[in-house]
Amino acid sequence: MKGKAVCLTVDLDRDANIRLEGREAAGSIDRGAGTAPRYASTEKGLELLSGLLDELGIRITYFAEAETLGSIVCAGCLDGHEVGMHGFAHEDLTGGDGAPLDAERLSDILGRSSDTVADIVGRRPRCFRAPYMKADARLLGMLPSFGVRFDSSEYAAVAPVSLPYSLGGGLTEVPVSEGRDASGRRITGYLWPMHEGRRGPQDFIDLSAGVSEGVFTIATHTWHLCESRERGVMDAEGIAANLANLREVLTGVMDEGFVPMTVPAAAERFPPAL
Numbered sequence: 001m002k003g004k005a006v007c008l009t010v011d012l013d014r015d016a017n018i019r020l021e022g023r024e025a026a027g028s029i030d031r032g033a034g035t036a037p038r039y040a041s042t043e044k045g046l047e048l049l050s051g052l053l054d055e056l057g058i059r060i061t062y063f064a065e066a067e068t069l070g071s072i073v074c075a076g077c078l079d080g081h082e083v084g085m086h087g088f089a090h091e092d093l094t095g096g097d098g099a100p101l102d103a104e105r106l107s108d109i110l111g112r113s114s115d116t117v118a119d120i121v122g123r124r125p126r127c128f129r130a131p132y133m134k135a136d137a138r139l140l141g142m143l144p145s146f147g148v149r150f151d152s153s154e155y156a157a158v159a160p161v162s163l164p165y166s167l168g169g170g171l172t173e174v175p176v177s178e179g180r181d182a183s184g185r186r187i188t189g190y191l192w193p194m195h196e197g198r199r200g201p202q203d204f205i206d207l208s209a210g211v212s213e214g215v216f217t218i219a220t221h222t223w224h225l226c227e228s229r230e231r232g233v234m235d236a237e238g239i240a241a242n243l244a245n246l247r248e249v250l251t252g253v254m255d256e257g258f259v260p261m262t263v264p265a266a267a268e269r270f271p272p273a274l
């Protein structure tokens with residue numbers, strides 16, 4: 001018995017991001033001042049999350065989009081955590097939505113993303129998550145040449161033994177967990193519906209019960225602690241309730257015997273079959 005790990009993975013990207021047709025760079029949902037990217041919710045959410053993680057003594061994995069990373073301030077918030085990459089301007093790296101990417105352009109985006117994380121965090125990223133969870137073979141095949149060894153752009157159903165798996169080329173996948181709830185509806189480890197008020201913490205704790213050994217991976221965005229896609233920027237009461245829900249998920253899963261780990265630590269503890 002090798003035990004159970006929980007990986008909290010957090011996308012650090014522009015507030016309530018949306019694809020803008022025909023453009024590579026993503027925008028933010030228009031709250032009255034257009035669709036230019038905003039970073040206030042992601043910055044505030046990072047500070048709140050950082051406080052919660054310090055209090056609980058948990059180290060997590062961030063997937064930082066380069067422009068966002070360069071636009072926010074949160075002294076010390078990322079210290080001690082794993083910081084991976086998540087595009088330069090939250091591009092669809094499969095080249096969808098009328099913004100096709102040739103291999104040279106894709107390579108350029110990945111290189112600049114890696115450089116930005118290295119410059120700001122002081123360590124070159126070794127983890128990656130694709131914006132919109134959209135990754136294809138060309139993208140995944142290119143990641144190892146940028147020093148990336150761990151990807152988390154896929155979903156995988158929870159199973160009694162849930163292990164990372166190899167994608168080839170020295171790349172290990174630590175997928176976001178998914179499963180079915182008691183009524184048979186699909187539920188993924190993305191906490192999105194909880195932040196939008198459509199699911200409660202217990203739904204995600206129940207999802208973790210499908211894993212007896214291996215890795216359970218949940219995911220969220222820092223902006224989602226402070227801004228609902230549907231209801232807009234939250235008031236203080238809404239933010240406090242939202243943060244309390246996240247705390248309940250984390251403590252509930254830990255109470256079930258899951259040990260919090262970063263993505264590389266979990267992949268090392270549960271190495272994929274070669």
Ligand SMILES: [Zn+2]
Pocket residue numbers: 011013017086090130131132
């Ligand atoms: Zn994202």
